[in-house]
C-alpha cells in the first residue's frame with residue numbers, strides 16, 4: 541500500500557474531503573477510484589478537483605505535466621463494484637451513522653480480505669463502524685483536514701480491535717502522500733475536534749448573545765490569538781451542515797452542553813445557508 545505504482549486507493553464520496561484525499565493520493569503517484577452517488581455529483585466533484593490542481597499549477601506548486609499525470613490516475617464511478625481490487629478504501633461521505641454503516645457493510649462484502657477500510661468521520665466513533673464489518677482488525681480511522689492538499693495533519697485512530705499491522709500500514713500510507721500522522725485512541729472527535737468543536741459552537745453562542753459582530757469576533761481571534769482564520773470564516777469553510785451533524789453526534793456521545801449545537805446554527809442550516817459550499821453562510825460569497 542506504500543508502493544504507489546502497485547496500489548489502488550478507493551475513495552467513497554467526491555465532496556469537499558473525498559476529492560481532496562483523491563487529489564493528494566493521485567499527485568503522490570497512487571491510482572485512485574472515486575465513487576459518488578450520481579453522475580452529476582461525480583462531475584461536480586471531479587471538476588472541483590481539477591480546478592484545485594490547476595490552482596496548484598498556477599502557484600508553481602505542481603508541474604503542468606505532473607497535474608495531467610495525476611488527473612489521469614483518477615477514475616470516477618457511480619458503481620460501488622468498481623472499488624473491488626482496491627488495497628485501501630477511505631470513506632468520506634455524509635456524517636451520518638446509517639449511511640456510513642450501509643456503505644461499509646457493502647464494501648466489506650466486496651473487497652479482498654487483505655484490504656483496509658478507513659473512515660474520515662469527524663465525530664462518530666470508529667469502533668461502531670468497524671464492528672459493523674467482518675474485518676474490525678483491518679478497519680481504522682484516517683481523519684484528514686480541510687483543505688486536504690494544504691493541511692498536513694492526519695489523525696490515525698485505533699480501536700480495541702485494530703491490528704498493529706493495520707495501524708502501521710495506515711501511518712505509512714499517510715506519510716507516502718506527504719502527511720504527518722498523529723495517533724489517537726477512538727473517542728468522538730478524536731484529538732482536534734474534541735477541542736475545536738466546543739470552541740466553534742461557543743463562538744456561535746457568543747454572537748447569538750450579542751457579544752460581538754461576526755467580523756469583530758473573527759478579528760478578535762485572529763489578531764488576539766494569532767489564529768489564521770476567525771471562527772465564523774472557519775465555520776463557513778467547514779460547512780455548517782457538517783458542523784451541525786458533528787455537534788449532534790458529540791452531544792449524544794458526551795451529554796455535555798458544550799457540544800450542543802446552538803439554535804442559530806440549526807436555523808442557518810434550515811435556511812440553506814451552509815457556508816462557502818452553498819454561496820452563503822455566516823458570510824456571503826456572492
Ligand SMILES: NC(=O)c1ccc[n+]([C@@H]2O[C@H](COP(=O)([O-])OP(=O)(O)OC[C@H]3O[C@@H](n4cnc5c(N)ncnc54)[C@H](O)[C@@H]3O)[C@@H](O)[C@H]2O)c1
Nearest residue numbers: 552553555556557575576577632633634635661662686778
Ligand atoms: N468538511 C470538513 O472540514 C471535514 C473535515 C474532516 C472530516 N470531514 C468528514 O468527512 C466526511 C465528508 O465530509 P465533506 O465535508 O466532504 O462532505 P460533503 O457534503 O462535501 O461531501 C459528501 C459527499 O458524499 C457523497 N455521498 C453520500 N453518500 C455516498 C455514498 N454512499 N457513496 C459515495 N458518495 C456518497 C455526497 O453525494 C457528497 O458529494 C464527513 O464524515 C465529515 O464529517 C469533514
